[in-house]
Amino acid sequence: MHIAVVGCGHGEIDKIYDVIAKIEEKQGIKVSAVLCCGDFQSVRNMTDLRCMACPIKYQHMHDFHRYYSGEKQAPVLTLFIGGNHEASNFLQELPYGGWVAPNIFYMGYVGVVKVGPLRVAGISGIYKGHDYLKGRHEYPPYNQGTIRSVYHYRNLDIFRLKQIKQHVDIVLSHDWPKGIHQHGDFNRLLRQKPFFRDEIERNELGSRPLSEILEAIQPSYWFSAHMHVKFAAHISHSPPDNRPTDDEIEHSTSAEVAADDVVTNSSKSEAQASRATKFLALDKILPRRQFLQIIEFPTSSNDEQVTFEYDAEWLAILKSTNNLVSVKDKPSFMPGPGYMPRSDFSATTEEMDEVLTLFEKDLSIKNNFQVTAPVFKPGEHPRQAKPCENPITKDFCYKLGVVDPLSMLVSEEMMNLSISALDEDYPEDVESQMDITMNCTSRTDDSLNYNPDEISLDVDDDQGESPSELQQSEDNARLSRSKLVLPPPKNGGDSSSLTTGEAKEQEGSRIFKRSTLVLPPPKHSENDEDNIEVRSDTKDAEAESTSLFFLDTGGEPEVKRRRDWMS
Numbered sequence: 001m002h003i004a005v006v007g008c009g010h011g012e013i014d015k016i017y018d019v020i021a022k023i024e025e026k027q028g029i030k031v032s033a034v035l036c037c038g039d040f041q042s043v044r045n046m047t048d049l050r051c052m053a054c055p056i057k058y059q060h061m062h063d064f065h066r067y068y069s070g071e072k073q074a075p076v077l078t079l080f081i082g083g084n085h086e087a088s089n090f091l092q093e094l095p096y097g098g099w100v101a102p103n104i105f106y107m108g109y110v111g112v113v114k115v116g117p118l119r120v121a122g123i124s125g126i127y128k129g130h131d132y133l134k135g136r137h138e139y140p141p142y143n144q145g146t147i148r149s150v151y152h153y154r155n156l157d158i159f160r161l162k163q164i165k166q167h168v169d170i171v172l173s174h175d176w177p178k179g180i181h182q183h184g185d186f187n188r189l190l191r192q193k194p195f196f197r198d199e200i201e202r203n204e205l206g207s208r209p210l211s212e213i214l215e216a217i218q219p220s221y222w223f224s225a226h227m228h229v230k231f232a233a234h235i236s237h238s239p240p241d242n243r244p245t246d247d248e249i250e251h252s253t254s255a256e257v258a259a260d261d262v263v264t265n266s267s268k269s270e271a272q273a274s275r276a277t278k279f280l281a282l283d284k285i286l287p288r289r290q291f292l293q294i295i296e297f298p299t300s301s302n303d304e305q306v307t308f309e310y311d312a313e314w315l316a317i318l319k320s321t322n323n324l325v326s327v328k329d330k331p332s333f334m335p336g337p338g339y340m341p342r343s344d345f346s347a348t349t350e351e352m353d354e355v356l357t358l359f360e361k362d363l364s365i366k367n368n369f370q371v372t373a374p375v376f377k378p379g380e381h382p383r384q385a386k387p388c389e390n391p392i393t394k395d396f397c398y399k400l401g402v403v404d405p406l407s408m409l410v411s412e413e414m415m416n417l418s419i420s421a422l423d424e425d426y427p428e429d430v431e432s433q434m435d436i437t438m439n440c441t442s443r444t445d446d447s448l449n450y451n452p453d454e455i456s457l458d459v460d461d462d463q464g465e466s467p468s469e470l471q472q473s474e475d476n477a478r479l480s481r482s483k484l485v486l487p488p489p490k491n492g493g494d495s496s497s498l499t500t501g502e503a504k505e506q507e508g509s510r511i512f513k514r515s516t517l518v519l520p521p522p523k524h525s526e527n528d529e530d531n532i533e534v535r536s537d538t539k540d541a542e543a544e545s546t547s548l549f550f551l552d553t554g555g556e557p558e559v560k561r562r563r564d565w566m567s
């Protein structure tokens with residue numbers, strides 16, 4: 001089975017498929033799936049484009065909209081995680097992942113899926129200490145702060161990943177785990193990226209939460225992007241306390257066997273005692289840049305049409321941690337050791353059985369893509385972006401019994417408005433809406449124990465923020481000055497404009513009128529000023545090159561077998 005791994009996509013979807021087609025022809029192979037490590041840019045139209053953190057002069061529609069509209073078809077199953085240049089309004093509609101176009105699947109804020117026999121985990125976004133503990137409080141239209149913070153991953157995402165106990169074959173992240181440079185040829189890395197030197201010397205290159213995940217789940221492979229350079233590393237792990245279990249070794253996937261193959265001359269017991277992760281970061285899609293790598297995984301199954309499924313352990317973790325979802329613009333802490341009633345959310349057999357029952361024992365991911373936003377028309381003007389409920393998320397939340405953070409946020413914002421706007425008795429329908437809201441917000445996040453393992457808000461690892469995020473468009477500022485929208489009037493109100501995300505309780509009632517949620521304008525970030533940073537020349541040049549056309553294919557990557565891609 002051949003998997004194509006791609007670095008930063010930057011909207012150059014056609015190029016990915018062109019290169020894969022050439023490799024397939026030249027090598028006589030068939031690629032079963034593409035894994036893109038972020039900055040994919042699933043931009044459907046001008047409105048989405050304005051929701052992407054990137055100066056207007058670098059905002060181009062690129063290729064994705066043709067796959068969205070159906071004009072083009074992705075020739076191979078394509079999975080991607082979010083980076084720091086995305087149509088954030090669109091990705092926010094799919095917090096648990098879903099199809100953004102036929103055959104193109106976004107993995108959500110964080111997710112685990114099965115591609116054939118491979119268990120693939122992905123985490124979207126990049127790390128920023130100052131947003132790490134906050135809830136998912138952002139919604140479109142974004143202001144200068146939220147257009148950037150929307151793609152910063154949160155402690156809940158990391159906490160959920162840490163609950164995984166079964167072996168993971170592949171992890172995808174946009175930024176790199178911290179300290180990864182120590183496990184590869186970092187002199188070469190420094191020659192290619194000399195401006196990393198200071199951060200490397202201070203051991204500040206990369207994301208601390210990601211290095212914790214790497215240590216906790218010890219996947220066979222980890223693929224990243226964002227730094228715009230190819231870099232390979234080999235990490236030997238010390239054996240964790242609670243794995244690998246004999247049972248796990250017994251039932252290892254073929255990819256694990258592949259990983260073990262590399263640990264040459266080691267007996268099986270040694271291989272059991274210590275695991276290794278092969279890390280590979282790839283470049284962005286530009287001529288003569290190493291942005292794509294084919295990796296061969298030995299499998300017994302028919303590679304032409306791989307199966308694509310949800311993962312029972314992951315679904316169980318999503319469900320059991322549902323009460324930890326926060327949409328507040330303030331810190332919340334994950335349950336620390338000893339927290340009652342529960343601090344360990346690793347999935348039990350009963351919980352996995354329960355999700356299997358909820359999914360009627362069919363975890364296959366169906367193609368339930370629908371066009372939900374206007375397709376791009378040349379010459380169109382951007383509209384004001386609004387929070388929208390995506391039918392894929394609605395179905396998923398309903399089935400699993402989890403909240404949609406965006407819908408929950410709308411409920412909470414409406415609730416706040418209800419309280420501040422009404423100084424008389426609440427009209428009947430607002431009262432009933434409040435009940436709904438209270439149900440969905442009956443969480444315990446504020447009362448959770450302080451966890452000493454958490455990164456404190458004072459810690460700010462803000463290295464490597466993209467230059468292209470640093471400027472904000474006048475358009476965005478203008479769009480965010482929308483009119484305040486009050487709760488629906490008595491009787492004329494439509495309770496569908498409020499949603500709890502507790503989909504089961506809402507059965508039979510239409511949650512959204514036309515899947516668009518009306519919210520008040522976003523609050524301006526107090527530290528908007530802080531978000532404006534000076535662009536460095538190097539980074540300027542990088543950003544400039546994003547808009548280059550592919551004048552030649554000299555950068556076409558070669559196929560490497562899994563044994564020699566470390567070289």
Ligand code: 5GP
Pocket residue numbers: 008039084085193195196199205206226227228463464465466467468469539542
């Ligand atoms: P993007 O494509 O996301 O706008 O920007 C990526 C750029 O930022 C690349 O040029 C990459 O080398 C740089 N970059 C990403 N992360 C870091 C980091 O942690 N430190 C430094 N010095 N540069 C970074």
Ligand code: MN
Pocket residue numbers: 008039083084085174226466
């Ligand atoms: Mn990036």
